[in-house]
Amino acid sequence: MRINAVKMRKICRPFRIVLGLGLIGVGIMTGIIWFYLGVIPLVAGVANFCPLCKITGQCNIFGKDIQDINA
DSSP: OOOOHHHHHHHHHHHHHHHHHHHHHHHHHHOOGGGGGGHHHHHHHHHTOOHHHHHHSOOOTTSHHHHHHHO
């Protein structure tokens, strides 16, 4: 089963932004500093870049699927 890259991109970006804002909001409410790490998914969502995919090299969403769509 192939992952549709365009569909994944439309779902993943807003999810990262909402997750980042949610974590930052919880950090503000509770005062726990660790929740401020929500900045990472927030920036990743705004910049449309997945740092985890870059580090692990396993998220190949933009590899073959984009070529298959353009072909």
